[in-house]
Structures are given as structure tokens and as C-alpha cells.
Amino acid sequence: MNVYVDILFWIRQKKWLLIALVYGISLHFWVTPPADLNPAAYDALIIISMALILIITEPLPLPAIAIFMLFMQVVLGIDTANNVASYFMNDAVFFIMGSLMLAVAIVSQGLDKRLALGIIKLTGHKTWRIVAGFTAISAILASFIGEHTVAAMMMPVGLTLVRYANKDPRKVAGLTAALLFSIAYGATIGSIGTPSGGGRNVIMMNYWTEFGVGTVSYLEWMKYIYPMVLFQIPFTVMILLWTFKPEQDNLDTAVRKLVVEVARAGKVKAREWMAIVLFALVFFGWVFLSEDYGLGIIALVGVFLYLAFGLVEWSELNRKTNWGVILLFGAAISIGIQMNETGAAQWIANMIISNLSRVIDSPTVLQGSVSVLLTGVMSNILSSSATVAVVGPIVLDLGGDQILIGFATAIASAFGYFTAVAAPACTIIYSSGLVKSKDFLRAGWKMAVLSVLSLLGLALFWWPVLR
Amino acid sequence: MKFLLAISSSKYSGPTLRAGAMIAQAFDAELNVVYVGAKLKGLQEGPLDLSRENLAKWNIYHPGIEVLKWAFQELKEICPANDELKSAEFNPEHIKEDQNRYKLILPTTKGCKVQLTLREGELIQELRDELQLDDYALTIIGGSQGKRHMAHDLIQYLPSSIFVARGLDLKKKYKLLLLVDDSEATKRSVTFGAEIAKTEHWEVRTLTVSKTKRFGRGYSGAAKKAKAALEKRDIPVEQFFLTGDPVTTFVDFSGDDHIIIMGASTANPLKKLFFGSKPIKTLERSTVPILIVK
Structure with a gap:
């Protein structure tokens, strides 16, 4: 009898895996693909839609989903x-791997205490x-070291301030939310500023290269997007103070007490000085050498240097x-490239254009509106980097x-203000248990309006000057 | 003997924790207090782990540890006999990661052996995983399981007896209501009930319900045996025989001053999934604490 219970329990836990499998098998074997879609493109779309179901519902660990995406490309021919x-x-993928390892190396130095002191002196x-x-x-x-690194370093500073302000953070809920969201939304709006601000920016740059669109240097990226980062900072502060009203x-x-x-x-x-100097070297490498060596390789050189100077142990990394x-993004990018190679991305794009051109x-x-809307909505459900990996080839x-559509997509992938899953910084503050899902909605819609208007301003007034 | 007690928060789990500790003391059982927190998606795990490790350096610990700390303070009050526990201090640094969970073993003495565990993930999956790590006789859980299918999932998938402390008020004088029929599990539920009744000096009633006016040999025999077993332990018992729909009768009879004790169904799991069972339906419909013995 216990075997039956175990089987029923397995079905309960893996129902989304079974649904994805039934969906994929049905489409592959029993549904005729559209006439204008070749079989390889059709299969690429089946894999990607199955992967999306699995990533959102997570009946399997992420590496298993990544492996699934890889072997299915070969199995389906x-x-x-x-x-x-x-x-x-x-x-x-080198960049994502390198930046995750650099984050560990930087956070482990304890620089957050210096940062706290610096901010307090300033403010x-x-x-x-x-x-x-x-x-x-x-x-x-x-914008330079990635939002998750910053959020991991700033969170203790924010929470310590809250704890010193009142032993029970629930009694200063407005202050708590304002401080924590200033970290999360600050890091999120900054993450678009340079290619190294987030893995999704580098994924877009990789697609430009792979699809023969062209290349954009580190400084060029900054020239196009950094004004938006600077423009949004004061308005984000106003939105947070207006929404959460600190007690x-x-x-x-x-x-x-914090000091x-x-x-x-x-x-x-x-x-600590050595850690700062090494990161400065990596930064200069990104700015001046990335066109020749690639952002990922330079990030890995940085990891090598941190290891060589004994600033971080391999076991810790x-x-x-x-x-x-890393496996998941590697697999998502590979299927993204297949979408382009097989014509699946073009087919979806054509379908969107033919349907929406009537409106x-x-x-x-x-x-512009399709790329921003699609990316913005999916970022709030999936995650910003995964969204760019999947949506990038289509837009x-x-x-x-x-190039401009790519910029707009990379920017819109940072519009994940509504949920805790969209951006790592939002997840980190949510995991404290001190901010609620509805807080993301309360401030999120205002941030979304601000960001969309800022992007519109950038596209209408700034980019034409540069192109 | 080992019991598992699931808590959800300091706000709602006080009565469950006290009842659990009381039952564990009655059986001289070891108690594992488990808090199951939410688990974020795999895509967020990396940055989150990094952030949490950094927070720990600032003495800001993993979410959920504050719930364990609360449980620890409560247990110090509930178990005054445990001198070692009384003098112990809660130290988050003593919490060790072990088999996908965080575990704090507290000082143990006879009568109140306690372990605190923090898990993250889906409630039923995590409780099932924890139960499979040791030989647990009973799972004690609070009564705020509002989700559909929760009654079914608790009874079907947790491999131990289950006490759902729904609406439990420890200041109230409860009577134990033993539901007796001809099933194998009735014997075990009588033994369980007798142990609790003896320690807590609660009145015991047995209730046998038949769908027809005639009570078969099996039912009357089981009721006789239950009475004999209880009286053998000097527990006075009042017996009731009613006719009607069993689940409706159980729920109506129990009112708000009984703790129901009944045996788990031995029906096919697939049948239970689609059509339910008496324990599942009783758990869904009743508002009083209920113990289902497997």
C-alpha cells in the first residue's frame, strides 16, 4: 500500500513535469506544425515552452531543466x-559565471562595513x-558590480539601521520598507547602466554578436543608458518616501549605534585595499579591453586574480x-540561438507584427511597445536574465x-518592480520577511510608470542625438 | 518514541506548541519542533545564500530562526522539569545545517527531550522528508490549514499518526471522543487515547455509529473491547451508539468540547484521493482538535 502512496505523492509533487511532458509529446507527435514553420523551429518552440513551464513551476531542480533543454535539442534533431x-x-555564460564568483569574492571581504560608514558620512x-x-x-x-552583489552588501547595513531604530521592525514598517526598497530599487535601476550591471545585459550583447547585428562597447552602452540611471535616482527616492512614509x-x-x-x-x-584595487582593474579591463577579450573572459581574469592573491578560497567560491x-543560462542561450538559427524567433516576430499591425x-x-511590454511582464514572472535569454531572439x-530594440529590451528586463522574483535585489529584501508582496505592488506601479516614461524620454530625445 | 510538532508562527502556534509538549511528556517522547518556512525559487537561491551568509556576519540570522527562538523560550516555560533546558540560552550559531535542514539540539533530560528544526519548502513535502529521517509515531500540527486538499494530503502522505490541534484552547476542559468501529486502527486509537486520558485526567467517551439501526457483531465487539481496554487502565468510560451518516454524526456529537480520536482508513489510496474517507471528511468538517491514529 505504501508504494501506491509513494507513487501518488510523486505525482502530486511532479504534476507540472507530467503536464509539461504531456504537452510536449502531444505537440510533437499529434499536432501538425503551421505550414510556414519548419520542423526544427517547431521543435525549438516546443522545448522552450516546456522549459518555461518547468522554470516557472519548478518541479525539478534548475540544473535538471538546463540539462533537459540541452539533450532535447539533440534528441529532436x-x-x-x-x-x-x-x-x-x-x-x-563566462560573464555570468565570473560575475557570480566575483560577487562571492567581493562580499566575503567585509567591505560592507566600510560602505556603511561611507554612506553615513555622506548622508x-x-x-x-x-x-x-x-x-x-x-x-x-x-551598475558596475551587479545588483545582487550590492544588495548582499547593503542588506546588513539597512537591517542593522532598522534594528537600531526600533527593536520591533514591525513598529517602524514605513521606515523599514523605505530603507530596504531603496536598496532593492536602487540596485535594480542601476543594473541597466553598464553591461556588467547584470547578466541580462551581456546576454543581449552576445545575441547582437551571434546574430550579426553588430557590437557595442562598454562605454557606448553607458553613453546610451547611463543618463536614464541618473535621471531615475531622485524620482525613486521621492516615490519611496511618498509611498512608505517613514515613522x-x-x-x-x-x-x-551603527557607527x-x-x-x-x-x-x-x-x-581590503587589494580587493578594491583588483576590482578596479577588472573594471578598467571591461571598459578598455572587453571588445578584444570579451566581458566574460575579463571577469574570469578577475576571479583568477582574487584566487591568486589568496583573497578568496576556491572552496568558498x-x-x-x-x-x-550558470547551467540554466548556458542552456537558455543555446536554445535562444537555435530559435534564431531555425527561424522560430522570426516566425513568432512575424506573427506578433501581423496581428498587432492592425492595432x-x-x-x-x-x-518598441512589444519589446518593452513582453520583457517587462515576463521579468515579473520569470526573472530578468532568463527573460532576456528567451525573449531576446524574438524582439x-x-x-x-x-541595437536600440536590444537596449530597450535590456532596460525593460529591469522593470521587475512588482514581484520578489524578478530581480535578485528584490528577492533579497523580500527574504528578510520585513516587506510584503503588497509593498512591491504599492511602490512597483509608480516605479514602472517612472521607468517607462524615462525609457520613452531616452528613446525620443537622447538616442536620436547619438545615432 | 519520537513526535514531530509543526509550528507556523509565534502568533498562531502557541496552543499547538503547548499541547504538543504536553502530549510528548505524557508519552515520555522526544519532540522535534519543526518550522517550515517559504522557499524562494531556484533562480534566486545563489544571491540569496550570499546575502544570508553576509547577514549572519552582522548577527542577523536566517528567517525562521526567530520562530525557533520563540519556540525555545516557550519550551523553557512548558518544561520546567528540564533544568538543563531552563539554564540554556538560545544561540543561533549552534544551529547546524544537516540533510537540507537547519537543526538545533537542545539539552535533554527525561520527560522533555526537544530538538528544533528549520526547513524551507512546501509544507507536506518538508514534513514528509523530516518524518522519513526517523521513526516518528505522531505528527502534531496547528489547525490553520485552510487550503483545499490539505486534510487529504496530511492524512494520506504523512507516514505517522496525526494530531491536528484545530481551535485548541488549553484552558478548556475537553472530553476525549474515541470513534470506535471494527477496523484494525481502532485498537491503536484506544491505546493512544487511554495514554492521554490517564495523564491529563480527561473524561473518555466512545462513539460507535452505524448507518442502519442494527449494530453488527464487529461494531459491538469493538466497542466492548474498547471499554475493557480503558477500564483495565482505570479510565471510566461512557459509551454511545448512534445511527446515521458517520461523518455528520461524529461532527455533530463532538460539538466544541471534545477531542476526537479515530483510526486512519485502510482503503485504497487512489479511492481516498477521489472519494475521501471517514477521517479525511471528519477532518475537513469538524472544528475541534482531532487525532488520527495510523
Whole structure:
């Protein structure tokens, strides 16, 4: 009898796997593909839609989903094993791997205490100034070292301030939310600023190269997008203070306690300086050498240097790096490239254009609104990087200026303000248990309006100057 | 003997924790208090782990540890006999990661042996995984399982007896209501009930329900045996024989001052999934604490 219970329980836990399998098998064997879609493209779409079901519902661990995407490309005859393997590992995956390891190396140095002291010196004790400082520092740092690194470093500072402001954070819910969201939204709006701000930016750059669209340098990316980061910072501060209304205007006592705690760390140590210098080298490598060597390779050089100088142990990197995510992005990019190679992306793009052109006359407006809407919505369900990996090939086939469409897509992938799953920084603050899902909605819609207007302003007034 | 007690929060789990500790003391059983927190999606795990490790350096610990800390403080009050526990301090650094969970073993003495465990994920899956790590006789859980199918999932998939402390008020004087029929599980539920009744000095009633006016040999025999077993342990018992739909009768009779004890159904799991069973339906419909013995 227990065997039957075990089988029923397995079915209960794996129902989405079974649904995905039934869906995929039915489409492959019993449904005739559309006449204008070749069989390989049809199979690529089946794999990607099955993978989406599995990623969203997670009946399997992520690495298993990644492996599924890889072997299915060969099993269904979309491509050879060697080609699938070559698409799986590329500079974008190197970058994701390198940046995850760099995050571990940087966070383990304990630089967060220096950062806390620096911010407090800059902002003083007034709550609004601290919220502004948190937002600005998170945005600017995240644009270079990635939002998850910044959120991991800033969270203890934010939570410690909250704890010193009141022993029960629920009694200062407004202050808590304002401080934590200033970290999360600050890091999110900053993550679009440079290619190294997030894996999704590099995935888009990789697609441009793979699809023969062209290349964009680190500085060029900044030139196109950084104004939007700077523009959004003050408005984000206003939105947060307006939405959450902190209970205390002045955090005098909390700041003093924080300074005492941080001061225990003593003077900046040699290894901390070394960590900063090494990251500066990586940054200069990204700015000046990435066109020749690739962003991913430079990130890996950085990891090598951190290991060589003994600033981080391999065991620590190995333990704290999420290898499953690296596998997943490798697999998602490989299927993304197959979507382009087989014509599946073009087919979806054509379908979108032919259906929506009846509603929207202007091709530019149509291309822009589809890429932004599709990416923005999917980011809130899936995650920003996974969205770009999946949606990227489709939006690049919508027509128009593929570089600008790519920029718009990468920017829109950071519009994940509504849920905790969209951006790593949002997940990190949500996991504290001190902010609720409805807080994301309360502030999120205002942030979405701000970001869409900012992107529109950028596309209408700034990009024409540069093109 | 080992019991598992699932708590959800300091706000709602107080009575469950107290009842669980009381029952564990009655059986001199070891108690594993488990808090199952939400698990975020795999895509977010990496950054989240990094953030949590960094937070720990600032003495800000894993979410859920505050619930274990609350449970620890409560247990110190509930188990005054445990001197070692009384003098112990809660230290999050003593919580060790082990087999996909976080575990804190507290000082143990006879009568109140406690372990605290933190798990993350889906409730039924996590409780089932925890139960499979050791030989647990009973799972104690609070009564806020509002989700559809929860009654079925608890009874069907947890491989131990289950006590659902729904609406439990420890200041109230409860009577134990033993539901007696000719099933194998009735014997075990009588033994279980007798143990609790003896320790807590609660009144015991047995209820046998037949769909027809005639009570077969099996039913009357089982009722006789139950009475004999209870009286052998000097527990006075009042017996009731009613006719009607069993589940409706159980629910109506139990009112709001009984704790129901009944045996689990031995029907085919597939049948239980589609058509339910008496314990599943009783758990769905009743508002009083209920113990289902497997």
C-alpha cells in the first residue's frame, strides 16, 4: 500500500513535469506544425515552452531543466551534439559565471562595513537623506558590480539601521520598507547602466554578436543608458518616501549605534585595499579591453586574480556559486540561438507584427511597445536574465534598429518592480520577511510608470542625438 | 518514541506548541519542533545564500530562526522539569545545517527531550522528508490549514499518526471522543487515547455509529473491547451508539468540547484521493482538535 502512496505523492509533487511532458509529446507527435514553420523551429518552440513551464513551476531542480533543454535539442534533431555544446558555452555564460564568483569574492571581504560608514558620512542622520544615499549608492555600485552583489552588501547595513531604530521592525514598517526598497530599487535601476550591471545585459550583447547585428562597447552602452540611471535616482527616492512614509524623520541614535558597530572593524586592511584595487582593474579591463577579450573572459581574469592573491578560497567560491543558474543560462542561450538559427524567433516576430499591425500603425511604436511590454511582464514572472535569454531572439527579429530594440529590451528586463522574483535585489529584501508582496505592488506601479516614461524620454530625445 | 510538532508562527502556534509538549511528556517522547518556512525559487537561491551568509556576519540570522527562538523560550516555560533546558540560552550559531535542514539540539533530560528544526519548502513535502529521517509515531500540527486538499494530503502522505490541534484552547476542559468501529486502527486509537486520558485526567467517551439501526457483531465487539481496554487502565468510560451518516454524526456529537480520536482508513489510496474517507471528511468538517491514529 505504501508504494501506491509513494507513487501518488510523486505525482502530486511532479504534476507540472507530467503536464509539461504531456504537452510536449502531444505537440510533437499529434499536432501538425503551421505550414510556414519548419520542423526544427517547431521543435525549438516546443522545448522552450516546456522549459518555461518547468522554470516557472519548478518541479525539478534548475540544473535538471538546463540539462533537459540541452539533450532535447539533440534528441529532436534540431542540431548536432557538438553544435549544441558550442552554443552552450560562450562569453555571456563566462560573464555570468565570473560575475557570480566575483560577487562571492567581493562580499566575503567585509567591505560592507566600510560602505556603511561611507554612506553615513555622506548622508548624515536625516531619514530622507539616508534613503537618498542608499538609493544613489546602490544604483551607482550596482551598475558596475551587479545588483545582487550590492544588495548582499547593503542588506546588513539597512537591517542593522532598522534594528537600531526600533527593536520591533514591525513598529517602524514605513521606515523599514523605505530603507530596504531603496536598496532593492536602487540596485535594480542601476543594473541597466553598464553591461556588467547584470547578466541580462551581456546576454543581449552576445545575441547582437551571434546574430550579426553588430557590437557595442562598454562605454557606448553607458553613453546610451547611463543618463536614464541618473535621471531615475531622485524620482525613486521621492516615490519611496511618498509611498512608505517613514515613522522617524531622524535616525540619530540608530546611526550612532551603527557607527560604533562599524568602527569595531578598525582601519581598512591591506587585503581590503587589494580587493578594491583588483576590482578596479577588472573594471578598467571591461571598459578598455572587453571588445578584444570579451566581458566574460575579463571577469574570469578577475576571479583568477582574487584566487591568486589568496583573497578568496576556491572552496568558498565553489560552495557559494550557484552552478545551477550558470547551467540554466548556458542552456537558455543555446536554445535562444537555435530559435534564431531555425527561424522560430522570426516566425513568432512575424506573427506578433501581423496581428498587432492592425492595432498599431507605426512600426517603430509597435516594435518598441512589444519589446518593452513582453520583457517587462515576463521579468515579473520569470526573472530578468532568463527573460532576456528567451525573449531576446524574438524582439531582435521584430525589425527596426536591432541595437536600440536590444537596449530597450535590456532596460525593460529591469522593470521587475512588482514581484520578489524578478530581480535578485528584490528577492533579497523580500527574504528578510520585513516587506510584503503588497509593498512591491504599492511602490512597483509608480516605479514602472517612472521607468517607462524615462525609457520613452531616452528613446525620443537622447538616442536620436547619438545615432 | 519520537513526535514531530509543526509550528507556523509565534502568533498562531502557541496552543499547538503547548499541547504538543504536553502530549510528548505524557508519552515520555522526544519532540522535534519543526518550522517550515517559504522557499524562494531556484533562480534566486545563489544571491540569496550570499546575502544570508553576509547577514549572519552582522548577527542577523536566517528567517525562521526567530520562530525557533520563540519556540525555545516557550519550551523553557512548558518544561520546567528540564533544568538543563531552563539554564540554556538560545544561540543561533549552534544551529547546524544537516540533510537540507537547519537543526538545533537542545539539552535533554527525561520527560522533555526537544530538538528544533528549520526547513524551507512546501509544507507536506518538508514534513514528509523530516518524518522519513526517523521513526516518528505522531505528527502534531496547528489547525490553520485552510487550503483545499490539505486534510487529504496530511492524512494520506504523512507516514505517522496525526494530531491536528484545530481551535485548541488549553484552558478548556475537553472530553476525549474515541470513534470506535471494527477496523484494525481502532485498537491503536484506544491505546493512544487511554495514554492521554490517564495523564491529563480527561473524561473518555466512545462513539460507535452505524448507518442502519442494527449494530453488527464487529461494531459491538469493538466497542466492548474498547471499554475493557480503558477500564483495565482505570479510565471510566461512557459509551454511545448512534445511527446515521458517520461523518455528520461524529461532527455533530463532538460539538466544541471534545477531542476526537479515530483510526486512519485502510482503503485504497487512489479511492481516498477521489472519494475521501471517514477521517479525511471528519477532518475537513469538524472544528475541534482531532487525532488520527495510523
